[in-house]
Structure formats: structure tokens, C-alpha cells
Amino acid sequence: MIYIVIPVFNRKKFTQECLLSLRKQTYQEFKTIVVDDGSTDGTEEMLKNDFPEVIIIKGDGNLWWTKATNWGIEYALKDSAMTYVLTLNNDTLAPVDFLEKLMQSAKEKPLAIFGANPDEQNTSTSESEGKKTGLKRVSHLPGRGCLIPKEVFEKIGLFDEKRFPHYLADYDFTLTAHKNGFEVFLNYDALLYTYPDESGNFQNRKKKTWKNYYNHLFHMRGGGNLKDFTNFELKHTTPYKLPYKLIKGYLRRLIGYWIK
Known part of the structure; x- marks a missing residue:
């Protein structure tokens, strides 16, 4: 049994399309939790009317990604039948065999973490790169389409919502799991359609102004949140490498915004 946890705030259309794609999955042993963090665009009404099978958890608008995801995971962990959590963003679309591809890998390595292969804006894999298949061993993964066994939460706990309330919590969690002996893989066969233009990071870079900077x-x-970056490096970088990593990272964020 997979519990799919989707944190949302407004963007009703994205949530609707994402849930419709999940209904079409060839693998159906899952339950979906939507953590609605104070949406004001009719998201809750849409969920109740169109997706009665979805479990709705309501927030007050101050959860952000990490705490909203943790609320969903905490709910899932209460179900003794739960074996995996899939963290998923609402601005994604899952091809019909998405869950099936993830679970095929999970059956071979039941204690590993598997991440989706993001395909930006519903396009096929770049012909110049060639179509990649199979598994790639990595140290960390993003949270959009990340399949996590319950044993990981039992050993290392939930996502770090104090240090990383929104960004980098997914990288931090999977890297921490990796350091604790869990294998982490990118599954090239588990394609997940995404919309990178909808991210807050893209919006800040789309029009370069001092306010967006x-x-x-x-x-x-x-x-380029400096606080999140600093917390991540303090937590994961060895002391002798820390000054170099911090200086390099600060320069990339301070200068890179204007030249990328």
C-alpha cells in the first residue's frame, strides 16, 4: 500500500489534473492524501465534489511544503497496512504506468528510495541526450515523485521542517537517509511530467528586478535562499570543506541571479 502525499495551496487546476492522472494508474494499491494549506480558490470544494476518495487534511496557510508533507506522512504512518509514502507535487502529471514502474523497482529493492524521472512540460526525453532507462544510484533526490519505504521514517524521522520549511527539505531528507545506509536511486523508467515554469524560483528569475532578487x-x-543553503551546508558538509563550500555557494547565489 502506497500513501501519496500532495501538499497544495491554490492552483486548483493543477491539483485536479494531477489527481485525474492518478486515477488512471495501472497500479491501484494506493491512497491519496491532499494537505490543503488554506487554499482560497475552491480547491477544497473541488476535492470533496470530484474526488471523494481523496483524504483531505486542512492547514491554515502557514505549513509550507515541509510541514504539510509531514502532516500527510504522519497520517499515513498510523495505517499499519502502509508500506510506502510517495511525496508528490500537484504541478505534475503521472503517466499511466508511473506507479507501476516505481513498484517494479521497489519489489527488487524494498528498502531503497526511488525518485521519478522529471520530463519538463510534457515533452519527451531530449533526443540529444538519448533515452535513458533503468536505475541510477544517487545520493539525494527532489521530493516530486519520491517513493520512500516506511522503514526510512522509522529510522531517521520526518522531513526537517525547522531548518528547511519549504526548499531543500527533500534533498536533506534523502541525503540523510543515504548516510544512514538506505540506497537512493533515480528511476529513469518512472517518467513524471512537470511544469518548471510554475516554480517560485522560476518566477523570481523570469523578470530580473531588485524585488525579485x-x-x-x-x-x-x-x-537561492541563503538561510536554507547555509543550513544545508552546515548539516552535511565536513568542517574542513565548509568555508570553501559556503563562499562558492554565496557567490553563485549573489552573482548568478543576474547572469543566468
Whole structure:
């Protein structure tokens, strides 16, 4: 049994399309939890009317990605039948065999973490790169389409919502799991359609202004958030490498915004 945890705030259309894609899955041994963090666009009504099978958990608008995801996981862990959690963003579309591909790998390596292969804006894999298949061993993964065995939560706990309330919580969690002996893989066969233009990071970079620059460095949705970056390096970088990693990372964020 998989529990799929989807944190949402508004963007009703994305949530609707994402849930419709899950209904079409060839693998159907799952339950879906939507953590609605105070949406004001009719998301809750849409969920109740169109998706009665979905479990709805309501937030007050201050959960952000990490705490909302943790609320869903906590609910899932209460079910003794649960074996996996799949963290999923609402701005994704799952091909019909998405869960099947993930579970095929999970049957071979039941204690490993598997991540989806993101395909931006519903396009096929770049012909210049060639079509990649199979598994690639990695140290960490993003949270959009990440299949996690319950044993990982039992050993290392939930996502770190104090240090990483929105961004980097997924990288931190999977890297921590990796350091604790769990294998982590990117599954090239588990394709997941995404919309990168909808991210807060892209919006801050789309139009370069001093306000967006500030948001890029300090806002919760800023892809170059200095606080998140510092916390991540302090937690995961060895002391003798830390000064170099911090200086390099600060320069990339301070200067890179204007030249990328």
C-alpha cells in the first residue's frame, strides 16, 4: 500500500489534473492524501465534489511544503497496512504506468528510495541526450515523485521542517537517509511530467528586478535562499570543506541571479 502525499495551496487546476492522472494508474494499491494549506480558490470544494476518495487534511496557510508533507506522512504512518509514502507535487502529471514502474523497482529493492524521472512540460526525453532507462544510484533526490519505504521514517524521522520549511527539505531528507545506509536511486523508467515554469524560483528569475532578487535570496520560495543553503551546508558538509563550500555557494547565489 502506497500513501501519496500532495501538499497544495491554490492552483486548483493543477491539483485536479494531477489527481485525474492518478486515477488512471495501472497500479491501484494506493491512497491519496491532499494537505490543503488554506487554499482560497475552491480547491477544497473541488476535492470533496470530484474526488471523494481523496483524504483531505486542512492547514491554515502557514505549513509550507515541509510541514504539510509531514502532516500527510504522519497520517499515513498510523495505517499499519502502509508500506510506502510517495511525496508528490500537484504541478505534475503521472503517466499511466508511473506507479507501476516505481513498484517494479521497489519489489527488487524494498528498502531503497526511488525518485521519478522529471520530463519538463510534457515533452519527451531530449533526443540529444538519448533515452535513458533503468536505475541510477544517487545520493539525494527532489521530493516530486519520491517513493520512500516506511522503514526510512522509522529510522531517521520526518522531513526537517525547522531548518528547511519549504526548499531543500527533500534533498536533506534523502541525503540523510543515504548516510544512514538506505540506497537512493533515480528511476529513469518512472517518467513524471512537470511544469518548471510554475516554480517560485522560476518566477523570481523570469523578470530580473531588485524585488525579485531579494525574494530569490531571502523569501521562502526563493531558489537561492541563503538561510536554507547555509543550513544545508552546515548539516552535511565536513568542517574542513565548509568555508570553501559556503563562499562558492554565496557567490553563485549573489552573482548568478543576474547572469543566468
